[in-house]
Amino acid sequence: QCPIRPGGSYTYRFNIEEQDGTLWWHAHSRWLRATVYGALIIRPPLSNPHYPFPVLPKREFTLLLGEWWDRNPMDVLNMAQFTGAAPNVSDAFTINGQPGDFYRCSSQETLRFLVGSGETVLLRVINSGLNQELFFGVANHKLTVVAADASYTKPFSTNVIMLGPGQTTDVLLTADQPPAHYYMAAHAYNSANAPFDNTTTTAILEYKDAPC
Numbered sequence: 001q002c003p004i005r006p007g008g009s010y011t012y013r014f015n016i017e018e019q020d021g022t023l024w025w026h027a028h029s030r031w032l033r034a035t036v037y038g039a040l041i042i043r044p045p046l047s048n049p050h051y052p053f054p055v056l057p058k059r060e061f062t063l064l065l066g067e068w069w070d071r072n073p074m075d076v077l078n079m080a081q082f083t084g085a086a087p088n089v090s091d092a093f094t095i096n097g098q099p100g101d102f103y104r105c106s107s108q109e110t111l112r113f114l115v116g117s118g119e120t121v122l123l124r125v126i127n128s129g130l131n132q133e134l135f136f137g138v139a140n141h142k143l144t145v146v147a148a149d150a151s152y153t154k155p156f157s158t159n160v161i162m163l164g165p166g167q168t169t170d171v172l173l174t175a176d177q178p179p180a181h182y183y184m185a186a187h188a189y190n191s192a193n194a195p196f197d198n199t200t201t202t203a204i205l206e207y208k209d210a211p212c
Contacts, residue, residue: 019042021041022062024038024168031073031076041124053122054172063136064094064097065093066129067131086195093199093201102202114206117208118175120175121172135162137161144156145170175205175207182204183205186202
């Protein structure tokens with residue numbers, strides 16, 4: 001599809017059938033999809049407005065995992081095509097656009113998600129990255145997977161999930177640890193002897209009654 005001209009618009013009309021959960025949308029022109037994207041959340045129908053989860057969540061948070069280049073991503077792609085070499089790996093990973101504590105100059109903007117002790121929350125995790133499979137986990141907390149790519153799954157618990165580019169996973173998290181601040185983190189999966197972005201992006205799960 002051709003890009004939308006500056007100041008222009010384009011309307012998509014489509015039907016969603018037999019899908020509940022989390023999908024996403026993104027720019028559809030080459031590597032520009034690294035720059036513009038967002039969540040597409042499909043809620044249960046009004047005729048049956050319930051989630052088939054073992055525990056109903058108190059609230060929900062959407063986490064978009066992304067890749068960041070210090071250069072224009074299109075320049076990175078064009079240089080790779082010009083030289084015939086692999087594109088430069090990303091300079092950072094992000095959660096909702098923020099790299100987090102482990103990158104210079106970004107710790108003040110690290111995202112915080114507030115939860116109350118004993119609450120169960122729904123995390124809608126989306127891998128919006130271009131090229132990289134990503135691990136995601138929350139320190140000291142179990143994740144109960146309840147949906148993937150807008151399809152419910154048989155719930156199972158795990159310490160970490162892995163998402164390929166474009167994949168989504170919905171998980172339940174219960175705030176059952178001592179009130180404190182816990183890292184939520186994403187890191188690249190790598191099994192080959194090839195360059196990759198070896199950094200970690202973070203956000204913070206913050207208990208409302210945690211000490212300062």
